[in-house]
Amino acid sequence: MSPANAPLRSSWQELYQAALAENDREKLTGLVGAVESAIVRRRQQLIATETNVEEGERECAAMIVAAEALLKIKTEKLGWPAVHQHPAWKGADVVEKVRRVESIHHWHPSHR
Numbered sequence: 001m002s003p004a005n006a007p008l009r010s011s012w013q014e015l016y017q018a019a020l021a022e023n024d025r026e027k028l029t030g031l032v033g034a035v036e037s038a039i040v041r042r043r044q045q046l047i048a049t050e051t052n053v054e055e056g057e058r059e060c061a062a063m064i065v066a067a068e069a070l071l072k073i074k075t076e077k078l079g080w081p082a083v084h085q086h087p088a089w090k091g092a093d094v095v096e097k098v099r100r101v102e103s104i105h106h107w108h109p110s111h112r
Contacts, residue, residue, distance in 0.1 A: 012038035016066045019073065029078060032070050039063050 015038050019031040043063060046056045074080040 012042050012063070012066070016070075019070070025078060028073065032073060032078070035066065035070060039067060 012035055015031060015035045019028060019035050022028040022031055043060065046059065075082050
């Protein structure tokens with residue numbers, strides 16, 4: 001499942017839970033991309049709408065945890081090269097972190 005083919009009705013949390021349970025490498029690769037895209041879309045929605053601040057902050061914190069877990073899945077389960085946190089990432093919001101992590105998917109040689 002490519003990020004473009006990810007079900008739009010699925011929340012990022014549902015996709016994330018599916019990725020955590022998936023053992024098939026090909027399906028997992030697609031799910032990881034779908035989760036990352038869904039997180040970016042949801043974060044943009046939170047920014048664009050007047051959401052309960054406390055609720056939005058909790059969801060953003062959960063997105064950060066999910067993005068970090070996805071990075072671990074990429075390196076440990078999928079064998080992608082490790083990403084060392086660049087000093088410029090310090091203070092980056094979740095959308096920026098996910099976009100930077102998501103970009104690995106596009107340049108990693110095994111996924112071209």
